[in-house]
């Protein structure tokens with residue numbers, strides 16, 4: 059099995075770009091990634107692209123050949139759809155392809171165009187990540203599902219409502235702070251804990267600032283074999299050393315736990331085993347904070363905190379940029395933005411920049427060697443975890 | 451368009467004959483179900499659902515999907531009914547139920563679309 063290196067990463071600005079087509083967004087990210095990698099077009103042997111709801115939001119299915127063409131690629135191309143974990147799965151399958159020796163160079167990433175729709179349409183499109191019969195027809199929205207998890211969490215661990223809301227507001231405030239210098243982020247502005255607490259309710263106990271925004275954007279990473287990187291004298295000092303994936307029951311009501319995310323536990327265990335590390339080895343993580351409570355559940359599933367103890371991590375400062383274990387130095391989905399089908403690839407791109415030292419927040423993790431990404435689909439019926447390391 | 455298995459299950463609540471399906475090893479699920487995801491069993495029998503359940507999680511939805519636009523704000527809850535949990539819209543003022551409250555299931559209608567909806571009514 060050959061090792062996998064990240065040769066280059068590319069992103070579009072994450073934000074409101076309603077006039078830009080999905081094909082244009084992805085073409086920009088892919089161009090940026092190829093330029094960063096210094097890999098010629100003809101060497102790309104495969105395209106793995108994530109996209110969640112283009113069929114609804116852009117009226118466009120059969121996404122992969124369209125995006126291959128947009129990126130100038132002439133190679134096998136496949137779209138992966140696993141809700142918000144679509145690009146995470148696309149990257150994971152690219153890692154497995156390179157490791158197997160099937161290809162030396164795979165371009166992986168994702169794209170979502172969302173703000174060309176109004177809020178009700180977008181809410182409806184996002185809800186299809188839930189169980190149509192048993193959740194959507196019972197009025198469950200995406201924020202509503204995470205709100206249910208938040209109330210179940212508070213009940214399971216004896217947390218009062220004020221503490222719950224305040225601790226979650228600290229997650230939002232932290233991630234906005236992290237996004238401040240990130241030129242790709244949708245919201246490069248601070249919000250205070252008080253502002254977050256005063257925001258209008260979306261699905262109680264979650265308010266507007268507990269929710270990630272609706273975002274247009276694309277991500278791309280060029281993954282290459284160690285041998286290809288060496289033979290072509292590429293600057294590719296970040297390696298993907300672990301990959302894992304987990305699955306849970308689709309509907310919250312059918313899960314063993316309402317306040318935990320075992321699919322992410324499974325994905326983390328698989329990825330850590332693959333990388334030969336454990337949770338204590340991790341220096342920083344990019345996690346799927348589609349809602350503030352999701353970051354709490356993520357850092358517990360990743361083994362950084364026992365169940366019930368992750369809630370106060372941001373308030374205590376432990377997961378802030380100057381804390382022991384910085385979480386979401388990119389700004390996370392909350393402040394960097396969440397173009398659903400692009401997010402898993404964006405996490406790999408941001409982690410690579412953080413570890414290479416060319417991210418505006420790299421100084422916060424100057425000695426870091428091991429970073430983890432956590433990408434979740436729906437209410438974590440799907441989860442993908444990757445371990446990235448600075449190569450020797 | 452009907453959804454075989456689900457529609458019969460939902461409408462049984464209107465006759466106070468709510469049920470779930472149980473595999474031969476006692477794992478409870480909701481239909482349609484051919485294989486038990488807990489044990490792989492393919493033998494199922496319908497079992498009567500307890501008449502009341504207990505709220506395990508609750509949210510008040512202020513920003514709904516278009517199909518619930520006229521219903522908002524409304525409460526959605528997940529409630530424990532013995533071997534299974536149910537998710538439904540609360541048939542009461544928003545904020546009226548808390549975790550631990552008892553609820554009973556029934557068939558109601560979305561104020562927006564008129565479609566049948568599983569409602570859970572506080573006792």
Ligand SMILES: [Zn+2]
Nearest residue numbers: 473477486489
């Ligand atoms: Zn069974």
